[in-house]
Amino acid sequence: MEAPVTDDRLLHQRIAGGEEAALGELYDRFAPLVFGLSARITRDRSAAEDITQEVFISFWERPLAFDPGRGTLRAWLATIAHRRAVDHVRAQERRKASVLGPRLVEPEPERLEDAVLSRQEADGVRLAVGKLPDDLREVIELAYYRGRTYRQVAEELGLPEGTAKSRIRTGLRRLADALTEEGA
Incomplete structure (x- = not known):
């Protein structure tokens, strides 16, 4: 690693x-x-x-x-x-x-091959996100699946902005590590 x-x-x-x-x-x-x-x-x-x-x-x-x-x-x-x-x-x-x-x-409409590849990539990422600890999964889902900024994540979860940023960074780091291990 x-x-x-x-x-x-x-x-x-x-x-x-x-x-x-x-x-x-x-x-x-x-x-x-x-x-x-x-x-x-x-x-x-x-x-x-x-x-x-x-x-x-x-x-x-x-x-x-x-x-x-x-x-x-x-x-x-x-x-x-x-x-x-x-x-x-x-x-x-x-x-x-x-x-x-x-x-x-x-x-x-999407081309079929693009849709299939996108779906496979999305499924792999979704699985990796699902394996994150709850606090990290929650911020990643808000930021990346719901399009929230780190400020909006902090506000929505009642966290200090620095904590929200830190959790997002940590979550991304863990996701990257997990996806690298899986060969993605």
Whole structure:
């Protein structure tokens, strides 16, 4: 389990040093995670592709925004992707509300293979979330399945914001470890 953390730190150092090949390695390693999370939240393949690109460009431009002492690179990238995807969904909802008023818009149908892959990934994540301790599972479900910000999670559960943030980070770290063990 120590090797991925060491690899991530080395990869981070290489990117911070401006090594373009390291960015390619980062993308190859984490793009499926970033894209999958973005696609699940936005339910829009094109938006998920854009968000994935934005996450990696942002990391390339500001690699020191990631602090390896505070968590894994995988969890950090997932958090950034989650935030951007939630922001995208909120912006879309505001846009639809202002243009369409109270009318509902039907989502575009998914391609069958995308739906199957998304379903398998979602089932694996759901199982891993279900195995978390109650306090961690609760914050992860609110943040990632219900689209709440850490502030909203804190408010809803009556927790200090720092506690909510900490539990979300810890929950993500445990999820990443569990999914890595399962080969996801």
